[in-house]
Amino acid sequence: MKILVCISSVPDTTSKINFVENSTKLDTTGIQFVINPYDEFGLTKAMILKEASQGEVTVITVGDVNVDPVMRKALAIGADKAVRINTKPVDSFSVANEIAMYIKNNPFDLIIGGRESIDYNGGAVPGMIAEILNLPFINACIDLQINGEKAEVTREIEGGKEIVSIDSPLVIGGQKGLVHEDQLRIPNMRGIMTARTKPLEVIEPNSTESYTSTYKFEKPEEKASCKIVDSNNINELIELLSNEAKVI
Amino acid sequence: MSILIYAENWEGKVKKNIYEITSYAKELAKKENLNIIAVSTGDVEENELSTLSEYGINKILIGPSMMKADSKVIASFLETIVEEYNISLCVFADSYSSKMITARLAVKINASLINNVVELPITQNPFKVKRKTFSGKAFEIREANRDKVILTISQNAFGIQKNPIECEIEKVNYTNSINNISVIKTEKSSGKINLSEAEIIVSAGRGLKGPENWNIVEELAEVLNAATACSKPVSDSGWRPHSEHVGQTGKTVAPNLYIAIGISGAIQHLAGVNSSKTMVVINTDSEAPFFKAADYGIVGDAFEVLPKLTEAIRNFKS
Numbered sequence: 246m247k248i249l250v251c252i253s254s255v256p257d258t259t260s261k262i263n264f265v266e267n268s269t270k271l272d273t274t275g276i277q278f279v280i281n282p283y284d285e286f287g288l289t290k291a292m293i294l295k296e297a298s299q300g301e302v303t304v305i306t307v308g309d310v311n312v313d314p315v316m317r318k319a320l321a322i323g324a325d326k327a328v329r330i331n332t333k334p335v336d337s338f339s340v341a342n343e344i345a346m347y348i349k350n351n352p353f354d355l356i357i358g359g360r361e362s363i364d365y366n367g368g369a370v371p372g373m374i375a376e377i378l379n380l381p382f383i384n385a386c387i388d389l390q391i392n393g394e395k396a397e398v399t400r401e402i403e404g405g406k407e408i409v410s411i412d413s414p415l416v417i418g419g420q421k422g423l424v425h426e427d428q429l430r431i432p433n434m435r436g437i438m439t440a441r442t443k444p445l446e447v448i449e450p451n452s453t454e455s456y457t458s459t460y461k462f463e464k465p466e467e468k469a470s471c472k473i474v475d476s477n478n479i480n481e482l483i484e485l486l487s488n489e490a491k492v493i
Numbered sequence: 494m495s496i497l498i499y500a501e502n503w504e505g506k507v508k509k510n511i512y513e514i515t516s517y518a519k520e521l522a523k524k525e526n527l528n529i530i531a532v533s534t535g536d537v538e539e540n541e542l543s544t545l546s547e548y549g550i551n552k553i554l555i556g557p558s559m560m561k562a563d564s565k566v567i568a569s570f571l572e573t574i575v576e577e578y579n580i581s582l583c584v585f586a587d588s589y590s591s592k593m594i595t596a597r598l599a600v601k602i603n604a605s606l607i608n609n610v611v612e613l614p615i616t617q618n619p620f621k622v623k624r625k626t627f628s629g630k631a632f633e634i635r636e637a638n639r640d641k642v643i644l645t646i647s648q649n650a651f652g653i654q655k656n657p658i659e660c661e662i663e664k665v666n667y668t669n670s671i672n673n674i675s676v677i678k679t680e681k682s683s684g685k686i687n688l689s690e691a692e693i694i695v696s697a698g699r700g701l702k703g704p705e706n707w708n709i710v711e712e713l714a715e716v717l718n719a720a721t722a723c724s725k726p727v728s729d730s731g732w733r734p735h736s737e738h739v740g741q742t743g744k745t746v747a748p749n750l751y752i753a754i755g756i757s758g759a760i761q762h763l764a765g766v767n768s769s770k771t772m773v774v775i776n777t778d779s780e781a782p783f784f785k786a787a788d789y790g791i792v793g794d795a796f797e798v799l800p801k802l803t804e805a806i807r808n809f810k811s
């Protein structure tokens with residue numbers, strides 16, 4: 246089975262987010278970039294499927310040269326091959342279109358993305374890839390079994406979950422649950438060494454047009470400081486919640 | 494030209510977030526003198542439709558029943574309506590199925606897709622609108638550069654306003670050619686209030702010490718008619734089901750009131766809850782980072798504070 250995992254390189258979850266250049270760009274000073282957590286679940290799922298079926302796992306990203314360390318990490322975790330489409334992502338559509346064009350020339354049995362990126366939070370790239378390629382798609386995927394031309398996919402829904410049978414090849418947006426957290430793999434020394442010799446192919450973009458762009462970023466307003474209520478005066482809290490905040 | 498809203502229904506019922514997006518669309522429609530067309534599918538209950546019509550919709554179109562997991566069919570159906578009614582703007586609520594549909598529809602109709610929207614557009618020509626990004630740590634003003642725009646509005650971002658007008662209801666036919674997907678099974682988490690649509694959430698962390706102590710959390714939730722949630726280590730240890738885990742790697746929630754009990758307020762936890770309108774923290778440690786994010790706080794032991802709080806709310810409500 247040939248599996249493609251779409252990797253978004255994102256600021257580590259503890260990062261402080263600030264902006265530069267008139268609030269149009271992320272200030273990357275001191276920020277450590279990591280594999281988007283949802284994509285890490287997807288990559289691990291891909292590794293497990295590969296090991297069961299003698300398959301091959303390719304990881305792909307749309308990004309500039311700064312993303313290479315994150316792709317090397319994906320290789321160290323166990324992907325066989327990495328592809329980087331050499332352009333800074335502008336919006337979901339341009340990213341999806343670049344990846345879809347790659348898939349058109351290099352077909353896969355399964356395409357795994359994340360439910361959303363924790364920086365852009367678009368939740369749109371995998372669905373757009375599916376639409377461009379006319380493939381089935383399931384998002385918020387928490388379990389996946391492939392049986393030849395059919396896949397059994399569990400997706401999260403409002404207040405529960407749903408198991409569906411769907412044609413394969415397909416695209417999924419994965420999240421926690423796709424694999425257990427203790428199955429996530431940390432690159433070991435051997436992995437890191439072999440990653441250096443694995444192929445990381447850089448291809449030039451088709452310079453797809455984007456459909457949206459950033460005009461400006463803003464930081465949330467500083468919260469007014471927290472009002473502390475004495476634990477012996479609970480009624481004051483009730484008073485504040487009902488009359489000031491008007492939430493009860 | 495008209496604005497389309499996707500009036501998703503859950504087993505025939507329309508939820509509050511649909512009234513929110515209708516109110517949002519109506520504000521825009523008023524400015525530009527546009528009509529609003531709401532599209533739903535399947536067996537929407539009669540009285541749900543009449544309630545919906547009070548929010549300023551000109552026309553409600555009801556398509557045949559479609560499987561929610563089948564985003565392809567729903568998106569194709571919506572595409573036909575976008576064409577027929579010369580739609581320039583589509584407005585969606587945030588839901589599991591709308592995420593799948595909007596991605597597909599944006600590609601089909603060459604539209605600019607902007608999600609997590611929190612305000613009315615700043616300008617409409619060019620279309621610029623504010624959205625949440627970086628997991629709630631920042632906002633972004635995003636500019637659309639296509640003629641058509643699809644928006645997904647964040648839950649609780651826009652107040653509901655009634656706007657009753659004459660509304661026409663019409664059933665529309667749609668036959669989907671291919672069917673390559675079927676539902677094997679649906680599992681509902683039992684009877685409780687759904688996290689993603691709860692107005693109030695009572696959430697607890699490792700400070701509760703063990704699963705046997707959750708009764709005091711559930712009692713508070715019950716008097717408040719709230720959903721219960723938890724921090725990641727709590728669900729990881731199996732004290733609570735994974736469906737209750739909120740935060741960066743769990744669910745993102747935006748209730749009116751979020752009460753955090755024995756949760757330290759790690760940045761990854763806050764990322765999933767920081768869009769809540771009001772946050773209350775109860776923690777023994779006055780230095781816990783949650784106090785920096787919360788609006789109100791009690792420094793105290795959950796085991797003493799919770800029963801008192803539950804009692805006080807019960808009295809307040811009666």
Ligand SMILES: Cc1cc2nc3c(=O)[nH]c(=O)nc-3n(C[C@H](O)[C@H](O)[C@H](O)COP(=O)(O)OP(=O)(O)OC[C@H]3O[C@@H](n4cnc5c(N)ncnc54)[C@H](O)[C@@H]3O)c2cc1C
Nearest residue numbers: 698699700724725740741742755756757759761762777795
């Ligand atoms: C990549 C990544 C992703 C993550 N994603 C998430 C996520 O999605 N969601 C999430 O929640 N976490 C997430 N985390 C974990 C996060 O960093 C914290 O470790 C976690 O949120 C801590 O949970 P807690 O507040 O319940 O426990 P603790 O940090 O142990 O805090 C317990 C708190 O309870 C207080 N306390 C103790 N006894 C009492 C008492 N009797 N009464 C009242 N208060 C008391 C303590 O003062 C303390 O503040 C993630 C971490 C990483 C690295």
Ligand SMILES: Nc1ncnc2c1ncn2[C@@H]1O[C@H](COP(=O)(O)O)[C@@H](O)[C@H]1O
Nearest residue numbers: 251306307358359361362367368369370
């Ligand atoms: N620049 C990118 N390169 C490769 N994959 C991406 C990129 N951006 C997003 N993705 C994939 O799309 C998913 C959803 O991202 P988003 O639509 O940005 O929320 C991510 O989890 C990735 O799997």
